[in-house]
Amino acid sequence: MFAIFIYLQPFLRVASWGLFAGFVYVIGLGIYRLYFHPLAKYPGPWLAKLTTWRAVYHGKRGDLHVDMLRCHKKYGPVVRYAPHRVIFASSTGFRGADIYGFGKNVQKSLSYHSINPAKGGHSTLSTVNKKVHGRKRRLLSQGLSDHSLKLLEPTLLNTVDRLCDRLAEKQDNFSPPDQPIEDGWTCAKNMAEWCDFYTFDVITELVFGRSLHTLEKPDYHFIIDDMMAQMRRMSLLTELPAIEPLGLGRFLYPGVMQKALRSVRNAQMIVEDRRTKSQTGDGAVDICSRLLTAKDPTTGEGFPAPELYAESNLLIAAGTDTTSTAMAATFFYLTRYPDALVRATEEIRSTFPDIRDIRSGMALSSCTYFRACLDEAMRLTPSVGGALWREVLPGGATIDGHLIPGGVEVGAGIYALHHDDAVFSQPTVFAPERWLEKAEKAAGSFAPFSVGPRACVGKGLAVMEFTVALARVLWRFDLRAAAGQLGRVGEGTGDRRGEYETEWCFTSKKDGPFIQFRERGFQA
Template identity: 40%
Template sequence: MYALTAATLLATTTLLPLLLSLGWVIYTLYFRPLSKYPGPLLAKVTTLYATYHGWKGDIHLDMHRAHARYGPYVRCKPNSVLFNTAEGLHDIYKRPGMAIKSKVYSPMVHRAPNTFTIRGGKAHARRRRIMAQGLSDKALRGYEPRIMVHVNKFCQSLGSSLEPKNMAVWCNYLSFDIMADVVFSAKYVLLGTERFRYVLDAIDVSNVRMGTLVQAGGWASWKRLEKAVFQKSIEARNRFVRFVTRVVTVRIGKEKDVLEDDIPDLFSRLRDAHDPDTGDKLTVDEIAAESTTLIVAESDTSSTSMCSALFYLAHNPAARARATEEVRAKFTHYSDVCTGPALSSCQYLRACIDEAFRMSPSVGTCLYRELVSQDATIDGHAIPAGYDVGTGVYAIHHSPTYFTDPFVYRPERWIPGEGDTTHESVERGHSVLNPFSVGVRSCLGKAMAVMELQLAVAAVLASYDFELAQGKLGQVGAGQANLGYGRHRSSEYQLYDHITSQKHGPWLVFKARKY
């Protein structure tokens, strides 16, 4: 009797969890509201699938693979659907009242939320109105002299020798120095000294954890595991937070207005700005939270875009020659480069930059939104409130629906009349080109990032001829056959997506132009 009871108890305690798990899997696969959407089997029943690819850094490539296999609508997590269409992109990110920032980004909040992590509503609109004052067209014109000081130093460094230079490193230094000066009037001079270069490594290592947790969801349960799993990333995060605290503290300790040519830095503008609707101003914690975003976005994503542009120009001699000729017809030296009609008229240069944005966006994954509307319809699909939706940036940038030969670097696709490019094809491409996202949550720093990129690339082309380094160094950053899905194309710049992108190379050799 006792033995039978023990055996029954053992069987019950063993089988019951298995039966409950099996029942939950069956329910998730066949009876939940998203069950009709195709996708990888494991992805439909657990977030561990996306978590793995988030940790691996190829989540953007996996999203592309899913669309190639299952079509434009893919269930990428138990509670999430990807839309790989222009209609889906615009419905998700542009329609007011439809969705808010997904709760999966909650691990990124430290002390106070910032513009990137505030979920939505009046709080986000208030913060965005204040932040926009520091990034207006007038403000950008004032920042240009600060930017060009560092672009000129960057160009001087490129010409210091004929030794190959790792542009992933040098572009990081340039973008960081620009960020520090424009935002905080700080001179960290990574282009010339090593003291603060550790911050860039700290950002990269820290973001491996963040990129994984965002895909995992269920922050409360993961929080108990992260100290064991992400010890190095947490240490890197702490180093970065200490640096941000230092930067903000030093800046607060300076005089009220830090001016350069009578132009205040971004910090001064944010400290003095107020919401035109309510009169509210940012608190010190809020400014610190925004500073974190500014440091990462400016010093990491801007440098990735510049590396991408240089990679594709180096790998495409015809495009490089045409862009160089166009720039040199307007500027004779990097010190001559400035915004204005001359730079704006460099149509092919801008096409080269836009094509680099398309080929290797610095944020290639999906920026998830949680639906709050009870009658949400995304590209004709009714999705219940509470579920996450989004569009993978890399995936839609490489969709043959919108781009002919999507894996070919072809700047001419952005210029009507070039080859078979028409106004309609350019408009179709622009309808999905979103390296800075779109809608009310698009990147506030887009205009400054594009301006910085145009100035820096034009300055390089004005003064230098460059080419890939010889041998294996010249292959760094390019795809290779043994790197797995999506990383086999030697003509494509490979990025590793961890919220922002990690990168390697290209290694380039620079020679001063002959006059």
């Protein structure tokens, strides 16, 4: 035994020195980050100054967007949120375009490169290079132009009618059993699920000319679950891209990588199916058919297949979840603020004598209180509530009066921006009137679709998708929150009890509200 010790002694000595050196390095790094780092002067949680793992923890909990707001309340408008990251709360950083505007000395964080679950082309979301992103966006815009969307609106309206028919059913397969049905009311319906089914069917049909009919049958509901798993993975990788190279993904999100890859493969199969039909001359007009033939007017290039797969995966995932969250949030707030529900309903019904008249256009745009309700719901519960990270390039950038050196990553939490009490009085209260009385002030701190050159390219589609659907639902039905504990599903906690609570997963994971519907004019 003694001989073994003598033999190992040199190795033990080296290991001891290695451990000591590692200990000294960690202590030295901590002291540097706390006191000598270029960002040391900015306040923030002490753990955030030392490690990015604090942000990963809140990402895993799903409350990262709320944590950013809490940090601003405690530390002020500029907070060091990670050793190399700073968040800003003022609208100058966002709407003032210091971070997200055109021509700024910033680029997307390199962490976006890590979010693609499969190797190959990047989507507009994961592309960092500005010129490459510009080419992709010019191509995407050809499929998502106002003219293209107008041609697709009849298909959208058909899906809206299918949604209304499902909401009219007294019982369904997605609600708790044994609910009492009385006075013409339906069972309580989980609008988080129904809004997901609706937006998924819209996206697959408008983009690929192929509805998977998740509104009618559960065969493809697993795809929506796969998409949410993919988003959960993205939310953690944008905070710490080293998670997967270190092999930690299996612990932080077990089983998610398989679902994310399956989601990508599903998108590839749908695109190839659409490409085959296009080659046979089926004549169908949808967004994908335009993207297959789109050419960049500057370079003359189209979408290579790997890039088209990536864009299709993004359109399905982001186009489903973000829009459905806005819809579910609006249902939540309207059923909890009866005066707002009555006023919005009366505005829609008095503007349109027939439900078939409800479509995008001037008449729907004239329903200003109705639109104010939608904007207020998106303010309180933005679909993407965290910060969209940007890396400051060499030479630095001045953000809200602060000179930030190159290499630092900056952002503004959208949820925090939307809850700035200097702009929004009683920020946790649903008050559509603020968009009618002080609209300009409110709009300056409102960014549900982001702003600048990286703003959501599908905003027009999303707005058409949820405004027409919500207007037709209000025209056709009376609605109310479910009674008892079921009616409280979706509520926040503490000082956020009146809010529709979502979990941060790059976009939003949600549950509820449970709503009952009754055909207007019902008489027992």
